[in-house]
Amino acid sequence: MIIAFLNQKGGVGKTTLAVHIAEALARSGKSVLLVDADPQGSALDWSENRPENPSFSVIGLPKSNLHKELPAIAKNYDAVLIDGPPRVNEIARAAIMASDIVLIPVQPSPYDVWAAKEIVDLLKEASAFKENIKSAFVINRKITNTAIGRDVGEALAGYEVKVLKNTVCQRVSFAESAAQGLTVMDTEPTGSAAKEIEALTRELLEM
Numbered sequence: 001m002i003i004a005f006l007n008q009k010g011g012v013g014k015t016t017l018a019v020h021i022a023e024a025l026a027r028s029g030k031s032v033l034l035v036d037a038d039p040q041g042s043a044l045d046w047s048e049n050r051p052e053n054p055s056f057s058v059i060g061l062p063k064s065n066l067h068k069e070l071p072a073i074a075k076n077y078d079a080v081l082i083d084g085p086p087r088v089n090e091i092a093r094a095a096i097m098a099s100d101i102v103l104i105p106v107q108p109s110p111y112d113v114w115a116a117k118e119i120v121d122l123l124k125e126a127s128a129f130k131e132n133i134k135s136a137f138v139i140n141r142k143i144t145n146t147a148i149g150r151d152v153g154e155a156l157a158g159y160e161v162k163v164l165k166n167t168v169c170q171r172v173s174f175a176e177s178a179a180q181g182l183t184v185m186d187t188e189p190t191g192s193a194a195k196e197i198e199a200l201t202r203e204l205l206e207m
Contacts, residue, residue: 004099009115010086013140018083024201030078032056049181064090067097108152139167166200
């Protein structure tokens with residue numbers, strides 16, 4: 001199973017979601033690889049701050065031939081997650097071609113909803129070459145009890161791409177854990193943030 005996190009808009013939380021879902025999958029007993037395909041290398045930066053004995057591996061592969069190199073690497077893992085670049089480019093196209101599922105993180109903002117069109121168009125283009133690829137929006141950094149937080153799902157429905165039921169809220173705990181090279185499952189294993197990630201991961205596996 002290869003899952004790519006893609007959106008042409010930066011700052012939507014691709015790396016945070018990729019790292020946390022990788023951790024959740026690893027805790028479920030799967031062998032997991034996180035591929036940093038973002039030239040900025042945020043996932044690699046995070047991994048360098050991790051304590052010893054990490055639960056999953058992280059490598060950098062920000063290459064336009066990612067889809068050709070990854071299969072040989074992926075065969076050694078149950079799950080491979082790709083943290084994609086913050087723009088639609090050749091690396092993003094390669095990540096789509098390498099993947100079984102593409103997750104599009106979107107913040108509850110009109111700008112994010114509008115910006116999603118570019119990655120959706122790219123997925124449609126790729127479907128001509130890879131018919132069985134699945135895709136879904138995941139609402140990230142949701143602010144509870146706000147109108148935009150409630151309405152973003154309806155706004156995304158116009159794209160004819162599945163919107164996952166489980167969302168992830170804006171929480172300081174994500175930034176605090178990242179600074180230590182950890183996840184919220186390490187710092188607050190029974191907290192709301194960890195529960196949201198675990199629920200999202202279960203829904204993702206059902207895809």
